[in-house]
Amino acid sequence: xxxxxxxxxxxxxxxxxxxxxxxxxxxxxxxxxxxxxxxxxxxxxxxxxxxxxxxxxxxxxxxxxxxxxxxxxxxxxxxxxxxxxxxxxxxxxxxxxxxxxxxxxxxxxxxxxxxxxxxxxxxxxxxxxxxxxxxxxxxxxxxxxxxxxxxxxxxxxxxxxxxxxxxxxxxxxxxxxxxxxxxxxxxxxxxxxxxxxxxxxxxxxxxxxxxxxxxxxxxxxxxxxxx
Amino acid sequence: xxxxxxxxxxxxxxxxxxxxxxxxxxxxxxxxxxxxxxxxxxxxxxxxxxxxxxxxxxxxxxxxxxxxxxxxxxxxxxxxxxxxxxxxxxxxxxxxxxxxxxxxxxxxxxxxxxxxxxxxxxxxxxxxxxxxxxxxxxxxxxxxxxxxxxxxxxxxxxxxxxxxxxxxxxxxxxxxxxxxxxxxxxxxxxxxxxxxxxxxxxxxxxxxxxxxxxxxxxxxxxxxxxx
Numbered sequence: 217x218x219x220x221x222x223x224x225x226x227x228x229x230x231x232x233x234x235x236x237x238x239x240x241x242x243x244x245x246x247x248x249x250x251x252x253x254x255x256x257x258x259x260x261x262x263x264x265x266x267x268x269x270x271x272x273x274x275x276x277x278x279x280x281x282x283x284x285x286x287x288x289x290x291x292x293x294x295x296x297x298x299x300x301x302x303x304x305x306x307x308x309x310x311x312x313x314x315x316x317x318x319x320x321x322x323x324x325x326x327x328x329x330x331x332x333x334x335x336x337x338x339x340x341x342x343x344x345x346x347x348x349x350x351x352x353x354x355x356x357x358x359x360x361x362x363x364x365x366x367x368x369x370x371x372x373x374x375x376x377x378x379x380x381x382x383x384x385x386x387x388x389x390x391x392x393x394x395x396x397x398x399x400x401x402x403x404x405x406x407x408x409x410x411x412x413x414x415x416x417x418x419x420x421x422x423x424x425x426x427x428x429x430x431x432x433x434x435x436x437x438x439x440x441x442x443x
Numbered sequence: 444x445x446x447x448x449x450x451x452x453x454x455x456x457x458x459x460x461x462x463x464x465x466x467x468x469x470x471x472x473x474x475x476x477x478x479x480x481x482x483x484x485x486x487x488x489x490x491x492x493x494x495x496x497x498x499x500x501x502x503x504x505x506x507x508x509x510x511x512x513x514x515x516x517x518x519x520x521x522x523x524x525x526x527x528x529x530x531x532x533x534x535x536x537x538x539x540x541x542x543x544x545x546x547x548x549x550x551x552x553x554x555x556x557x558x559x560x561x562x563x564x565x566x567x568x569x570x571x572x573x574x575x576x577x578x579x580x581x582x583x584x585x586x587x588x589x590x591x592x593x594x595x596x597x598x599x600x601x602x603x604x605x606x607x608x609x610x611x612x613x614x615x616x617x618x619x620x621x622x623x624x625x626x627x628x629x630x631x632x633x634x635x636x637x638x639x640x641x642x643x644x645x646x647x648x649x650x651x652x653x654x655x656x657x658x659x660x661x662x663x664x665x666x667x668x669x670x
Contacts, residue, residue, distance in 0.1 A: 225500045226455045228530070228540050271527045273452045273538050277530040301528040301542045301669070303455070303504040311500050313455050315528045315540070354667045441527070 220370045226303075230280040231268030231349070231428045233299065234291060234357040236326035237389055238336065239372050246389040248339040248360075249326070250353065253288045255346055256333070259309045264335065266353070267291075268314070280316040290329040291415035293319035295372050299356055307348045318356045320372030340392070364390045368409050371429045379417055379424040380404065453538045457507040458495030458576070460526065460545045460583040461518060463553035464616055465563065465598050466646055473616040475566040475587075476553070477580065480515045483560070484534045486647050491562065492573040493580070494540070508544040517556040518545035526583055528613075534575045545583045547599030567619070591617045595636050598656050606644055606651040607631065 237246040252264035269284035271277060278296055283425045285291050296319045305314035319330075326336065337343065339357055340352065370386040384400045404410055411430050416423035464473040467636035473592045482658065496511035498504060505523055512518050523546045530540035548556075553563065566584055569577065597613040611627045631637055638657050643650035 226498060228453045228455060244540055271453060271530070271540075274532055274612055276532055277528065277540070298527060300525060301504065303498070303542065305503055313498075313504070313540070313542070314528065351667065358667055440578065 226313055228271045229268055229312050229314045230284060230404070231266040231314050231316050231352065231355055232278055232281050232285050232296070233266060233316065234285065234289070234293060234321055234326075235318070235339065235356075235360060235373070236321045236336070237323050237386065238326075238338075239323070246323075246385050248357070248389050249336045250339055250342075251289050251291070251326070251334050251336050252331075252345060252349075253344070254333045254335070260346040264343055264349075265341055265346040266316075266349045267334075271315075277315050278317065281315075281319075285319075288331075289334050290331050291319075291321055291326070292322045292324075293372075299359060300352075302348060302352060304348070309392060314352075316352055318359065320369065320375055322375060324375070360390055361392075364434075368429060376427040377413060377415070377428050379426060381424060383410075383427070453540055454463050455498045456495055456539050456541045457498055457504055457511060458493040458541050458543050458579065459508050459512050459523070460493060460543065460580055461512065461516070461548055461553075462469055462545070462566065462583075462587060463521060463548045463563070464550045464613065465553075465565075466550070473504060473550075473612050473645050475584070475616050476563045477566055477569075478518070478553070478556075478561050478563050479569070479576075481560045481562070481573060487573040490573040491564075491570055491576075493543075493576045494561075498542075504542050505544065508542075508546075513548075513617070515558075517558050518546075518553070520548045520552075520599075522546060526586060527579075529575060529579060531575070541579075543579055543583070545586065547596065549600055549602060551602070587617055588619075595656060604640060604642070604653040605657050608651060610637075610654070 218400055234250055236249050238249045251267065253267050255261050255263050255265050261304050267285050267288040269280065269287070271280045275283070281296055282292070296317045299316045299318045301313060301315050305311065339353065341355060344350065345353070364387060370383060373386050374382060382403055383404065386396060387400070388395055409430050410427045413426045413428060414424045417426055461477055463476050465476045477541050478494065480494050482490050494512055494515040496507065496514070498507045502510070508523050509519070523544045526543040526545045528540060528542050532538065540549050566580065569580060571577065572580070586631050587596070591614060597610060600613050601609060607628055610631065611622055611624060615622055636652045636657050640653045640655060642653045644653055
Protein backbone atom coordinates (compact mmCIF):
# COMPACT_ATOMS: atom_id res chain seq x y z
CA UNK A 217 0.00 0.00 0.00
CA UNK A 218 1.56 3.28 -1.09
CA UNK A 219 0.80 6.56 0.59
CA UNK A 220 1.53 9.52 -1.63
CA UNK A 221 0.68 11.98 1.14
CA UNK A 222 0.97 12.12 4.91
CA UNK A 223 -2.16 11.81 7.03
CA UNK A 224 -4.18 14.98 6.50
CA UNK A 225 -5.97 14.68 9.82
CA UNK A 226 -9.52 14.25 8.55
CA UNK A 227 -11.54 11.28 9.70
CA UNK A 228 -14.55 9.79 7.98
CA UNK A 229 -17.66 8.74 9.87
CA UNK A 230 -21.10 7.53 8.83
CA UNK A 231 -24.36 8.50 10.52
CA UNK A 232 -27.88 7.39 9.66
CA UNK A 233 -31.26 9.05 10.04
CA UNK A 234 -33.91 6.31 10.30
CA UNK A 235 -37.52 7.36 10.14
CA UNK A 236 -40.42 5.29 11.34
CA UNK A 237 -44.04 5.96 12.33
CA UNK A 238 -45.58 5.73 15.78
CA UNK A 239 -49.11 5.89 17.10
CA UNK A 240 -49.75 6.23 20.80
CA UNK A 241 -53.06 4.39 20.39
CA UNK A 242 -55.13 3.00 17.52
CA UNK A 243 -57.16 6.20 17.39
CA UNK A 244 -54.13 8.47 17.50
CA UNK A 245 -52.65 9.87 14.33
CA UNK A 246 -49.30 8.54 13.21
CA UNK A 247 -46.19 10.66 13.75
CA UNK A 248 -42.76 10.48 12.17
CA UNK A 249 -40.21 9.32 14.76
CA UNK A 250 -36.49 8.61 14.71
CA UNK A 251 -34.01 6.90 17.04
CA UNK A 252 -31.10 8.69 18.69
CA UNK A 253 -28.34 7.17 20.76
CA UNK A 254 -26.94 8.49 24.05
CA UNK A 255 -23.23 9.30 23.61
CA UNK A 256 -21.12 7.39 26.12
CA UNK A 257 -17.83 9.14 25.27
CA UNK A 258 -16.48 12.62 24.82
CA UNK A 259 -16.87 14.84 22.92
CA UNK A 260 -20.42 15.75 23.92
CA UNK A 261 -20.75 12.73 26.20
CA UNK A 262 -24.34 12.31 27.44
CA UNK A 263 -25.98 14.08 24.50
CA UNK A 264 -28.27 12.34 22.06
CA UNK A 265 -26.78 11.73 18.61
CA UNK A 266 -27.63 9.99 15.38
CA UNK A 267 -26.55 6.34 15.27
CA UNK A 268 -23.25 5.92 13.45
CA UNK A 269 -19.54 5.34 13.77
CA UNK A 270 -16.14 5.43 12.08
CA UNK A 271 -15.62 3.99 8.64
CA UNK A 272 -13.27 1.05 8.71
CA UNK A 273 -10.51 1.18 6.13
CA UNK A 274 -11.72 -2.05 4.49
CA UNK A 275 -15.42 -1.27 4.58
CA UNK A 276 -17.66 0.46 2.05
CA UNK A 277 -19.65 3.46 3.24
CA UNK A 278 -23.05 1.78 3.02
CA UNK A 279 -21.68 -1.26 4.89
CA UNK A 280 -20.55 1.06 7.66
CA UNK A 281 -24.06 2.50 7.83
CA UNK A 282 -25.60 -0.98 8.14
CA UNK A 283 -23.03 -2.20 10.67
CA UNK A 284 -23.19 0.83 12.95
CA UNK A 285 -26.99 0.87 12.81
CA UNK A 286 -27.13 -2.77 13.88
CA UNK A 287 -24.54 -2.22 16.62
CA UNK A 288 -26.23 0.83 18.13
CA UNK A 289 -29.93 0.27 17.51
CA UNK A 290 -30.39 -3.35 16.42
CA UNK A 291 -32.14 -2.10 13.29
CA UNK A 292 -31.63 -3.58 9.81
CA UNK A 293 -33.59 -1.43 7.35
CA UNK A 294 -34.28 -2.92 3.94
CA UNK A 295 -33.41 0.31 2.23
CA UNK A 296 -30.60 2.82 2.82
CA UNK A 297 -29.94 5.87 0.70
CA UNK A 298 -27.10 8.33 0.91
CA UNK A 299 -28.35 11.72 2.03
CA UNK A 300 -25.42 14.13 2.09
CA UNK A 301 -21.82 14.53 3.23
CA UNK A 302 -21.46 16.98 6.10
CA UNK A 303 -17.90 18.23 6.49
CA UNK A 304 -17.74 21.77 7.78
CA UNK A 305 -14.55 22.57 9.68
CA UNK A 306 -16.31 23.58 12.89
CA UNK A 307 -18.88 20.81 13.19
CA UNK A 308 -16.81 18.78 15.69
CA UNK A 309 -13.74 19.43 17.90
CA UNK A 310 -11.65 17.37 15.48
CA UNK A 311 -12.13 17.37 11.73
CA UNK A 312 -14.76 14.78 10.84
CA UNK A 313 -16.51 14.34 7.50
CA UNK A 314 -19.76 12.46 8.08
CA UNK A 315 -21.40 10.66 5.19
CA UNK A 316 -25.05 10.56 6.21
CA UNK A 317 -27.50 7.88 5.09
CA UNK A 318 -31.21 7.77 5.62
CA UNK A 319 -33.58 4.87 5.93
CA UNK A 320 -37.17 3.98 6.68
CA UNK A 321 -38.41 1.18 8.91
CA UNK A 322 -41.93 -0.03 9.54
CA UNK A 323 -43.57 0.61 12.88
CA UNK A 324 -43.57 -3.06 13.93
CA UNK A 325 -39.85 -3.35 13.14
CA UNK A 326 -38.95 -0.18 15.02
CA UNK A 327 -40.99 -1.25 18.07
CA UNK A 328 -39.22 -4.60 18.18
CA UNK A 329 -35.80 -2.94 18.27
CA UNK A 330 -36.01 -1.11 21.61
CA UNK A 331 -32.52 -1.05 23.07
CA UNK A 332 -30.67 0.32 26.03
CA UNK A 333 -29.29 3.81 25.32
CA UNK A 334 -31.60 4.36 22.35
CA UNK A 335 -34.64 6.66 22.41
CA UNK A 336 -37.25 7.37 19.75
CA UNK A 337 -38.45 10.97 19.48
CA UNK A 338 -41.04 12.69 17.35
CA UNK A 339 -39.10 14.25 14.49
CA UNK A 340 -40.59 17.65 15.28
CA UNK A 341 -39.97 17.40 19.05
CA UNK A 342 -36.32 16.42 19.26
CA UNK A 343 -34.11 17.35 22.20
CA UNK A 344 -30.91 19.24 21.37
CA UNK A 345 -28.64 16.79 19.54
CA UNK A 346 -24.86 16.51 19.55
CA UNK A 347 -22.72 18.28 16.92
CA UNK A 348 -24.72 19.43 13.85
CA UNK A 349 -27.13 16.50 14.07
CA UNK A 350 -30.20 18.73 14.47
CA UNK A 351 -29.39 20.38 11.12
CA UNK A 352 -28.83 16.94 9.60
CA UNK A 353 -32.27 15.75 10.77
CA UNK A 354 -33.85 18.94 9.39
CA UNK A 355 -32.30 18.24 6.02
CA UNK A 356 -33.36 14.57 6.10
CA UNK A 357 -36.95 15.57 6.91
CA UNK A 358 -36.92 18.03 4.02
CA UNK A 359 -35.70 15.29 1.68
CA UNK A 360 -38.33 12.86 2.99
CA UNK A 361 -41.13 15.37 2.41
CA UNK A 362 -39.92 16.14 -1.08
CA UNK A 363 -39.34 12.55 -1.99
CA UNK A 364 -42.71 11.24 -0.87
CA UNK A 365 -44.24 13.38 -3.61
CA UNK A 366 -42.50 11.81 -6.55
CA UNK A 367 -41.51 8.28 -5.50
CA UNK A 368 -42.94 5.28 -3.75
CA UNK A 369 -40.88 6.01 -0.66
CA UNK A 370 -43.92 5.58 1.62
CA UNK A 371 -43.66 1.87 0.89
CA UNK A 372 -40.75 1.66 3.34
CA UNK A 373 -43.13 2.55 6.17
CA UNK A 374 -45.95 0.16 5.27
CA UNK A 375 -46.53 -3.57 5.56
CA UNK A 376 -46.82 -5.59 2.35
CA UNK A 377 -50.58 -5.06 2.16
CA UNK A 378 -52.35 -1.92 3.28
CA UNK A 379 -55.50 0.12 2.77
CA UNK A 380 -55.64 3.48 1.03
CA UNK A 381 -56.34 5.01 4.45
CA UNK A 382 -53.09 3.46 5.76
CA UNK A 383 -51.20 4.96 2.83
CA UNK A 384 -52.82 8.35 3.25
CA UNK A 385 -51.89 8.31 6.93
CA UNK A 386 -48.23 7.82 6.01
CA UNK A 387 -48.37 10.81 3.67
CA UNK A 388 -50.15 12.91 6.28
CA UNK A 389 -47.54 12.04 8.93
CA UNK A 390 -44.67 12.93 6.60
CA UNK A 391 -46.20 16.09 5.19
CA UNK A 392 -47.63 17.22 8.53
CA UNK A 393 -51.05 18.06 7.11
CA UNK A 394 -54.38 16.45 6.30
CA UNK A 395 -55.10 15.25 2.75
CA UNK A 396 -58.50 15.04 1.13
CA UNK A 397 -59.40 11.30 1.00
CA UNK A 398 -61.18 11.45 -2.38
CA UNK A 399 -58.38 13.42 -4.07
CA UNK A 400 -55.78 11.18 -2.53
CA UNK A 401 -57.57 8.04 -3.76
CA UNK A 402 -57.78 9.43 -7.28
CA UNK A 403 -54.11 10.38 -7.37
CA UNK A 404 -52.75 7.04 -6.18
CA UNK A 405 -55.14 5.08 -8.39
CA UNK A 406 -53.90 7.08 -11.38
CA UNK A 407 -50.24 6.63 -10.44
CA UNK A 408 -50.05 2.97 -11.47
CA UNK A 409 -47.87 2.13 -8.47
CA UNK A 410 -50.57 0.25 -6.52
CA UNK A 411 -52.16 -3.10 -7.27
CA UNK A 412 -55.55 -3.90 -5.66
CA UNK A 413 -55.80 -7.32 -4.02
CA UNK A 414 -58.99 -9.37 -3.67
CA UNK A 415 -58.87 -9.02 0.11
CA UNK A 416 -60.49 -6.55 2.45
CA UNK A 417 -59.80 -5.43 5.97
CA UNK A 418 -62.85 -5.77 8.13
CA UNK A 419 -63.45 -4.52 11.63
CA UNK A 420 -65.30 -1.67 13.26
CA UNK A 421 -65.35 0.29 9.98
CA UNK A 422 -66.77 -0.74 6.64
CA UNK A 423 -64.53 -3.21 4.78
CA UNK A 424 -61.55 -1.55 3.08
CA UNK A 425 -59.73 -3.08 0.15
CA UNK A 426 -56.10 -4.07 0.67
CA UNK A 427 -53.52 -2.97 -1.87
CA UNK A 428 -49.92 -3.85 -2.52
CA UNK A 429 -47.18 -1.97 -4.31
CA UNK A 430 -46.32 -2.83 -7.87
CA UNK A 431 -42.97 -4.57 -7.42
CA UNK A 432 -41.91 -3.76 -10.98
CA UNK A 433 -41.36 -0.16 -9.91
CA UNK A 434 -38.16 0.59 -7.98
CA UNK A 435 -38.58 1.84 -4.42
CA UNK A 436 -36.53 4.87 -5.37
CA UNK A 437 -34.79 5.60 -8.63
CA UNK A 438 -31.10 5.73 -7.84
CA UNK A 439 -30.12 6.03 -11.49
CA UNK A 440 -26.86 4.34 -12.45
CA UNK A 441 -25.69 3.93 -8.84
CA UNK A 442 -25.30 0.31 -7.70
CA UNK A 443 -28.58 -0.89 -6.15
CA UNK B 444 -6.59 19.44 19.26
CA UNK B 445 -7.43 16.06 20.74
CA UNK B 446 -7.33 12.89 18.70
CA UNK B 447 -9.48 10.17 20.18
CA UNK B 448 -8.44 7.64 17.55
CA UNK B 449 -5.33 6.90 15.52
CA UNK B 450 -5.32 7.70 11.80
CA UNK B 451 -7.66 5.25 10.14
CA UNK B 452 -5.95 5.56 6.77
CA UNK B 453 -8.81 7.06 4.79
CA UNK B 454 -8.24 10.29 2.89
CA UNK B 455 -10.87 12.74 1.72
CA UNK B 456 -10.83 14.32 -1.72
CA UNK B 457 -13.22 16.50 -3.65
CA UNK B 458 -13.94 16.21 -7.39
CA UNK B 459 -16.26 18.31 -9.50
CA UNK B 460 -18.26 17.57 -12.63
CA UNK B 461 -18.80 20.85 -14.51
CA UNK B 462 -21.19 20.80 -17.41
CA UNK B 463 -21.30 23.38 -20.16
CA UNK B 464 -22.69 23.55 -23.69
CA UNK B 465 -20.75 23.71 -26.94
CA UNK B 466 -21.71 24.31 -30.54
CA UNK B 467 -19.22 23.64 -33.31
CA UNK B 468 -20.87 26.33 -35.44
CA UNK B 469 -23.93 28.58 -35.21
CA UNK B 470 -25.99 26.06 -37.17
CA UNK B 471 -24.82 23.12 -35.12
CA UNK B 472 -26.90 21.82 -32.25
CA UNK B 473 -25.56 22.37 -28.73
CA UNK B 474 -24.00 19.47 -26.88
CA UNK B 475 -23.31 18.93 -23.18
CA UNK B 476 -19.55 19.01 -22.56
CA UNK B 477 -17.35 18.71 -19.49
CA UNK B 478 -13.69 19.38 -18.68
CA UNK B 479 -11.24 16.70 -17.61
CA UNK B 480 -7.66 17.14 -16.46
CA UNK B 481 -4.65 15.06 -17.50
CA UNK B 482 -3.16 13.36 -14.43
CA UNK B 483 0.50 14.28 -14.00
CA UNK B 484 1.16 11.85 -11.12
CA UNK B 485 0.66 8.23 -10.27
CA UNK B 486 -1.67 6.47 -9.70
CA UNK B 487 -3.10 6.41 -13.23
CA UNK B 488 -0.65 9.07 -14.47
CA UNK B 489 -1.53 10.24 -17.98
CA UNK B 490 -5.24 9.40 -17.76
CA UNK B 491 -7.97 12.02 -17.87
CA UNK B 492 -9.71 12.66 -14.56
CA UNK B 493 -12.28 14.99 -13.06
CA UNK B 494 -10.82 18.21 -11.65
CA UNK B 495 -10.31 18.00 -7.89
CA UNK B 496 -7.86 17.52 -5.07
CA UNK B 497 -7.35 16.76 -1.38
CA UNK B 498 -9.41 18.48 1.26
CA UNK B 499 -7.28 20.65 3.49
CA UNK B 500 -7.84 20.16 7.20
CA UNK B 501 -8.96 23.78 7.66
CA UNK B 502 -11.12 23.98 4.55
CA UNK B 503 -14.82 23.28 4.07
CA UNK B 504 -15.77 20.78 1.38
CA UNK B 505 -17.38 23.30 -0.96
CA UNK B 506 -14.36 25.58 -0.59
CA UNK B 507 -12.15 22.70 -1.66
CA UNK B 508 -14.33 22.23 -4.73
CA UNK B 509 -14.01 25.92 -5.67
CA UNK B 510 -10.28 26.07 -4.98
CA UNK B 511 -9.35 22.91 -6.87
CA UNK B 512 -11.58 23.88 -9.79
CA UNK B 513 -9.85 27.24 -10.06
CA UNK B 514 -6.38 25.67 -9.72
CA UNK B 515 -6.93 23.00 -12.35
CA UNK B 516 -9.31 24.58 -14.86
CA UNK B 517 -9.48 28.31 -14.07
CA UNK B 518 -13.26 27.99 -13.76
CA UNK B 519 -15.33 29.75 -11.10
CA UNK B 520 -18.93 28.55 -11.47
CA UNK B 521 -21.62 30.63 -9.80
CA UNK B 522 -23.34 27.52 -8.50
CA UNK B 523 -21.98 24.31 -6.97
CA UNK B 524 -24.10 21.51 -5.59
CA UNK B 525 -23.00 18.39 -3.79
CA UNK B 526 -23.69 15.33 -5.91
CA UNK B 527 -22.66 12.25 -3.93
CA UNK B 528 -19.87 10.77 -1.82
CA UNK B 529 -18.06 7.95 -3.59
CA UNK B 530 -16.11 5.78 -1.17
CA UNK B 531 -15.93 2.17 -2.28
CA UNK B 532 -12.89 0.31 -0.99
CA UNK B 533 -11.59 -0.64 -4.44
CA UNK B 534 -12.02 2.66 -6.28
CA UNK B 535 -8.38 3.71 -5.85
CA UNK B 536 -5.09 1.97 -4.83
CA UNK B 537 -5.33 3.73 -1.45
CA UNK B 538 -8.57 4.36 0.41
CA UNK B 539 -10.03 7.63 -0.81
CA UNK B 540 -13.52 8.98 -0.14
CA UNK B 541 -14.36 11.56 -2.81
CA UNK B 542 -17.08 14.09 -2.15
CA UNK B 543 -18.27 15.01 -5.64
CA UNK B 544 -19.79 18.35 -6.53
CA UNK B 545 -21.39 19.38 -9.76
CA UNK B 546 -21.69 22.72 -11.45
CA UNK B 547 -22.85 24.41 -14.62
CA UNK B 548 -21.02 27.11 -16.56
CA UNK B 549 -22.15 29.10 -19.56
CA UNK B 550 -20.59 28.47 -22.94
CA UNK B 551 -18.78 31.83 -23.08
CA UNK B 552 -17.27 31.23 -19.62
CA UNK B 553 -16.14 27.73 -20.46
CA UNK B 554 -14.59 28.85 -23.75
CA UNK B 555 -12.61 31.57 -21.96
CA UNK B 556 -11.11 29.08 -19.53
CA UNK B 557 -9.10 26.93 -21.94
CA UNK B 558 -6.01 25.76 -20.06
CA UNK B 559 -2.99 23.57 -20.56
CA UNK B 560 -3.72 19.99 -19.49
CA UNK B 561 -7.50 20.46 -19.62
CA UNK B 562 -9.72 19.05 -22.37
CA UNK B 563 -13.45 19.42 -22.94
CA UNK B 564 -15.27 16.34 -24.20
CA UNK B 565 -18.86 15.67 -25.21
CA UNK B 566 -20.45 14.05 -22.16
CA UNK B 567 -21.55 11.08 -24.27
CA UNK B 568 -18.16 10.65 -26.00
CA UNK B 569 -15.70 10.60 -23.12
CA UNK B 570 -12.41 8.73 -23.24
CA UNK B 571 -11.80 6.20 -20.47
CA UNK B 572 -11.34 8.17 -17.27
CA UNK B 573 -9.18 7.45 -14.22
CA UNK B 574 -10.53 5.56 -11.19
CA UNK B 575 -14.37 5.41 -11.09
CA UNK B 576 -14.76 8.81 -12.74
CA UNK B 577 -16.72 7.43 -15.70
CA UNK B 578 -19.36 6.10 -13.30
CA UNK B 579 -19.35 9.44 -11.49
CA UNK B 580 -20.01 11.32 -14.75
CA UNK B 581 -22.82 8.88 -15.61
CA UNK B 582 -24.44 9.60 -12.27
CA UNK B 583 -24.00 13.37 -12.67
CA UNK B 584 -25.60 13.24 -16.12
CA UNK B 585 -28.52 11.28 -14.72
CA UNK B 586 -28.97 13.89 -12.00
CA UNK B 587 -28.75 16.74 -14.52
CA UNK B 588 -31.41 15.14 -16.74
CA UNK B 589 -33.71 14.58 -13.80
CA UNK B 590 -33.17 17.98 -12.32
CA UNK B 591 -33.80 19.95 -15.49
CA UNK B 592 -37.36 18.70 -15.34
CA UNK B 593 -38.30 20.14 -11.97
CA UNK B 594 -36.01 23.11 -11.37
CA UNK B 595 -34.64 26.13 -13.18
CA UNK B 596 -31.24 24.46 -13.46
CA UNK B 597 -31.00 25.36 -17.17
CA UNK B 598 -30.43 28.93 -16.04
CA UNK B 599 -26.85 28.01 -15.16
CA UNK B 600 -26.14 27.41 -18.85
CA UNK B 601 -27.78 30.55 -20.23
CA UNK B 602 -26.87 34.25 -20.38
CA UNK B 603 -29.04 36.69 -18.43
CA UNK B 604 -31.39 37.21 -21.36
CA UNK B 605 -32.33 34.53 -23.85
CA UNK B 606 -34.98 33.47 -26.31
CA UNK B 607 -37.33 30.53 -25.83
CA UNK B 608 -35.42 28.81 -28.63
CA UNK B 609 -32.19 29.25 -26.62
CA UNK B 610 -33.86 27.71 -23.59
CA UNK B 611 -35.32 24.85 -25.58
CA UNK B 612 -31.90 24.14 -27.02
CA UNK B 613 -30.48 23.75 -23.50
CA UNK B 614 -33.21 21.27 -22.62
CA UNK B 615 -32.66 19.38 -25.87
CA UNK B 616 -28.91 19.14 -25.26
CA UNK B 617 -29.42 17.86 -21.72
CA UNK B 618 -32.22 15.42 -22.52
CA UNK B 619 -30.65 14.27 -25.78
CA UNK B 620 -33.89 14.58 -27.77
CA UNK B 621 -35.93 17.10 -29.72
CA UNK B 622 -38.82 18.91 -28.02
CA UNK B 623 -41.91 20.25 -29.72
CA UNK B 624 -41.52 24.08 -29.86
CA UNK B 625 -45.21 24.88 -29.28
CA UNK B 626 -45.54 22.49 -26.31
CA UNK B 627 -42.30 23.74 -24.87
CA UNK B 628 -43.39 27.37 -25.13
CA UNK B 629 -46.68 26.58 -23.39
CA UNK B 630 -44.98 24.72 -20.54
CA UNK B 631 -42.41 27.39 -19.74
CA UNK B 632 -44.95 30.18 -20.05
CA UNK B 633 -47.17 28.36 -17.54
CA UNK B 634 -44.29 27.70 -15.14
CA UNK B 635 -44.03 31.29 -13.90
CA UNK B 636 -40.23 31.10 -13.84
CA UNK B 637 -39.66 33.34 -16.90
CA UNK B 638 -40.25 37.06 -17.26
CA UNK B 639 -40.62 38.48 -20.78
CA UNK B 640 -38.54 41.60 -21.53
CA UNK B 641 -39.46 44.34 -24.02
CA UNK B 642 -36.49 43.45 -26.19
CA UNK B 643 -36.20 41.21 -29.21
CA UNK B 644 -33.32 39.45 -30.87
CA UNK B 645 -33.21 40.25 -34.57
CA UNK B 646 -31.08 38.71 -37.28
CA UNK B 647 -31.58 36.27 -40.12
CA UNK B 648 -34.74 34.88 -38.48
CA UNK B 649 -37.89 36.73 -37.46
CA UNK B 650 -37.48 38.77 -34.25
CA UNK B 651 -37.63 36.64 -31.08
CA UNK B 652 -38.53 38.03 -27.68
CA UNK B 653 -35.85 37.95 -24.99
CA UNK B 654 -36.74 36.54 -21.58
CA UNK B 655 -35.04 36.53 -18.22
CA UNK B 656 -35.45 34.26 -15.22
CA UNK B 657 -37.59 35.34 -12.30
CA UNK B 658 -34.90 36.02 -9.68
CA UNK B 659 -37.37 35.48 -6.84
CA UNK B 660 -37.19 31.75 -7.50
CA UNK B 661 -34.11 29.93 -6.20
CA UNK B 662 -31.85 28.38 -8.81
CA UNK B 663 -32.26 25.06 -7.04
CA UNK B 664 -34.07 24.28 -3.84
CA UNK B 665 -31.46 23.10 -1.37
CA UNK B 666 -33.88 23.05 1.52
CA UNK B 667 -32.39 23.91 4.91
CA UNK B 668 -28.78 23.51 3.73
CA UNK B 669 -26.71 26.70 3.86
CA UNK B 670 -27.02 28.54 0.56
